[in-house]
Amino acid sequence: MQYQSEVAQRAFVDIHTLEPIALAATASAAVASYAWVGRYDQKAADAAATTAMREALANAPGHGSVVIGEGEKDDAPMLFNGEIVGNGHGPDFDIAVDPLEGTSFCAKDLPGALATIAFGESGTLWSPGPGFYMDKIVVPPQAKDVIDLDDPPEETLAKVAKALGKQVSELRVVIMDKPRHKDLIARVLRAGAAVQTPAGGDVGGSLAVLLPTQDIDLLLGVGGTPEGVMTAAAVGALGGGMLGRLAPQRAEEADAIRAAGMSLDRIYNCAELVTGDAFFVATGVSGGSLLGRPRKSEGTTITESLVISSGQVRHITRTTFE
Known part of the structure; x- marks a missing residue:
């Protein structure tokens, strides 16, 4: 009965309670990959973003399944399809992820690179299988x-x-x-x-x-x-x-x-x-008209992000103290 209660509890958890985790994941990936902006090394930038995002998602309260990840089509570092993230204590949820969207923009210091992720209720994000x-x-x-x-x-x-x-x-x-x-x-x-x-x-x-x-x-x-x-x-x-x-x-x-x-x-x-409730988060990496790049100031790191959910767009400036 305890197991059944836990499953029932997961089923009624609001997916939007996970927005802070998604925001932390994209912000961490953006800061990590920003160190590679303008260094002409796409693989290193992608690896840094992926590692940082994976570490942030490990703290997610629940069982997250990467329904669709980035990397397989070009042999890049990746959060792979079917990977499980989270601490195991909370809801089941789906993830679609690209830790560094626009790797060439990042490598060449051109505007437009983003760290991106989408969270959805379990079973709601479409999986394209081997379609890249x-x-x-x-x-x-x-x-x-x-x-x-x-x-x-x-x-x-x-x-x-x-x-x-x-x-x-x-x-x-x-x-x-x-x-x-x-x-x-x-x-x-x-x-x-x-x-x-x-x-x-x-x-x-x-x-x-x-x-x-x-x-x-x-x-x-x-x-x-x-x-x-x-x-x-x-x-x-x-x-x-x-x-x-x-x-x-x-x-x-x-x-x-x-x-x-x-x-x-x-x-x-x-x-x-996307067949159920979901939300999307992006954090700027190389700057541009959409989102600014990470900035360091007096022992803090400032990132700019968008959270898109339930008819709303929130522009969030996040300050992390070192």
Whole structure:
């Protein structure tokens, strides 16, 4: 009976009580990786962020399962899929994580690197199995009902522009600057929209779509599946629109997805990627318009973070005393 009571207790724990742990995890990862900003060593920066985040998550009150981690697709250090974190005394919960999103930004001291994580109730975060890449659309709430991942980009632009009360020529679109997006970028430009092409960081791009302080109307293109699930947690919390579909970039990845019994054609909406209550946290690493970089001042370390949950965006400045 004691075991049954413990399970029942876990089932009713509010996932948002874990927000301080998530914030500590991203802040620790940001500070650790900041030491590698501008040092042109992506692996070292990723390893530092991962180690710091793992140590912070070890203190989480409960049983956390890393449903989707970062690193396997490029042989980087990682919190691996299926890893269990927490002290074992508390609720079961899911985690999607990228300890350092935008490793190249960090390595080259360019704005946009973030430490990111999403927490969800147990069993709520979608696991893509062996799928490392996902084709995505992210839009503000006003356009969430007009998007279709099968539409050509010109039609998507027209529908989103109408929903937002704009002309296509007024739209600003984030598409990562990758060889796979060469044709997509050209078509969006020919349609008349402006394009922002960061080298990476599709979580940051998605946040720019969702936050009114950023001048971006939609995100298009193929990015990572960890970023997709974390993005879905933020999109769902803020009422935005998102669609995703697995988009393997190598034959081996496609074969592994099929072998796992998963479809390459199915389109997932935000509510299918995150089926229950969840929240998203990011902390700035290399600075930028979204979040500043860690700063040291008179024996303290100051970090800037966003906590996105339940229709709210909180900008948190966290001070840690050394």
